[in-house]
Amino acid sequence: MTRLIAVCGATGNQGGSVAKLLLEHQDKYRVRALTRNPDSPAAQKLAELGAEVVKADLSIPEDLQQALRGCWGVFGVTNxxxxKIKDDPSSEERQGKNLVDAxxxxxxxxxVWSTLPSSHQISGGRLVSRIYEGKHHVDDYIREKRCPAVFLYTGNFYENMIFRSHMRYNRELDRVEFHxxxxxPDTKLAMLYVQRDLSAVTKAVFDNWDSRxxxxxxxxxxxxxxxxxxxDILASVKKVTGKDGIxxxxxxxxxxxxxxxxxxxxxxxxYGSKELPDENILKLGVEMHGIDDFVRxxxxxxxxLPVL
Incomplete structure (x- = not known):
């Protein structure tokens, strides 16, 4: 019997990766793709792949009560x-709690809840980013409500080099420019290839839930x-494409x-001194991908750019 999974943010980077991977395994999972705009090209593409596309706004509890009806699993994420959140940052926490309640x-x-640690705790209260705190507070709510859940601490997205236009190729100067x-330049970032690995970890959690x-x-x-x-990223670009960069x-x-x-x-x-990749993810049988994979x-x- 297939299991119905509600995927939040199904037309975005995180939710989209999860929805697309689960849709490759329709013998095990059915996907209910939640989006505020079911008529968008991204939503229609998911429908073509076999998803049930449902209009749902995380800010509206009634939407979520209906959207999660009959679901065995949920991939939850807020943006x-x-x-809506940028203009009212506290609403991110409310959206997450609405999702837990539903x-x-x-x-x-x-x-499965995509989250971040507390910047307040990490920095001793000196560097507090609401991007972190809203998600972190939902973690506490999940435990308080005894919601059966797994927390995913995400890394920085390699995909942002594309989505946020951080990198471009200057043909005139024949070089890659990373802004x-x-x-x-020497800051070490915990990095994640979302399309490859966030989706794989989420599916592995669903796959292993009954037994573990x-x-x-x-x-x-x-x-x-x-x-x-x-x-390091520019060194990978040089290795894969042969192009120098700044x-x-x-x-x-x-x-x-x-x-x-x-x-x-x-x-x-x-994440302090936490060893990466996480041994608990490796135990789930997920092989993580690195910068060379993403560049290629x-x-x-x-x-x-052609690949060497």
Whole structure:
């Protein structure tokens, strides 16, 4: 019998990766793709792949009660950069709690929650980013409500080099130019290839839930492959494409909370001395992918560069 999985943010980077991977395994899973805009091209593409596309707004509890009806599992994520949240950052926490309430009311058996640690705790209260805190507070709510869940601590997304236009190829100078706000050239970032690895870890949790529920319930999985500096990324580009590159630090992202988050990375990183990749993810049978994989599969084609 196939299991119905509700995927939040199904037209975005995180949710989209999960939805697409589960849709490759329709013998085991059915996907209910939650989106505020079911008519978008991305939503229609998911429908063509076999997803049930449902209109749902995480800010509206009634939407979620209906959207999660009959679901065995949920992939939950909120987006700080959503205009609704940017204009009212506290609403991210409310959205997450709405999702937990709906999961509990509908008897969801496995809730996978994409989250972040507390920047307040990491920095001793000196560098507090609401991008972190809203998600972190939902973790406490999940435990309080005894919602059966797994927490995914995500790394920085390799895909942001494309989605946020951090990197481009200057044909005139025949070089790759990497422009990123705040992050220093030698700052080590815990990095994640979302399309490859976030989706694989989420599916592995669903696959293993029945046999390993006691072990997995309320466990934190660090979904990042390695700590990589901007200069390491340019070295990978050189290795894969043969092109030299330069790195420039921009003064600001234009979003104060994001600037604070990046300064946190510069000074103390995200996950302390946690060894990456996480041994608990390796135990699930997931082989994580690194910067060379991302450059070869996504970044080089995006830049219009051939692979050596």
């Amino acid at each position: 700080f950069y959503d205009t 999961a509990m009311a509908n008897g969801v058996e496995c809730f 990123q706000p705040v992050i220093k 529920k006691e072990e997995l319930n309320h466990q934190y999985l660090y979904v990042a492959n390695a700590r990589v500096t901007p200069l 790195y420039e630090v921009l003064p600001s992202t234009g979003v104060p909370d994001r600037d604070i988050m990046f300064q946190l990375y510069n000074e103390m990183g995200m 599969e996504m970044l080089a084609p995006h830049l219009g």
